[in-house]
Amino acid sequence: MASNNEIQKVVVVCDNCGTGLTAHFDPDGEIRLIWTRRGPACSCRNDELRIMSNDRTVLEDVDM
Numbered sequence: 492m493a494s495n496n497e498i499q500k501v502v503v504v505c506d507n508c509g510t511g512l513t514a515h516f517d518p519d520g521e522i523r524l525i526w527t528r529r530g531p532a533c534s535c536r537n538d539e540l541r542i543m544s545n546d547r548t549v550l551e552d553v554d555m
Contacts, residue, residue, distance in 0.1 A: 507537035516542065
């Protein structure tokens with residue numbers, strides 16, 4: 492399990508098109524898609540992504 496100051500690998504789902512993507516969840520709460528490393532944006536250009544995880548340490552600081 493990653494500590495609170497480490498980047499965590501998560502799965503996110505685009506709220507617009509439903510695409511599942513892998514991402515890094517930074518300690519500052521930012522989601523960065525792994526294949527772009529430029530920030531949260533699906534190929535449909537939507538930036539509303541939901542983290543799909545049961546890990547409470549990931550979900551604590553995320554608005555759902």
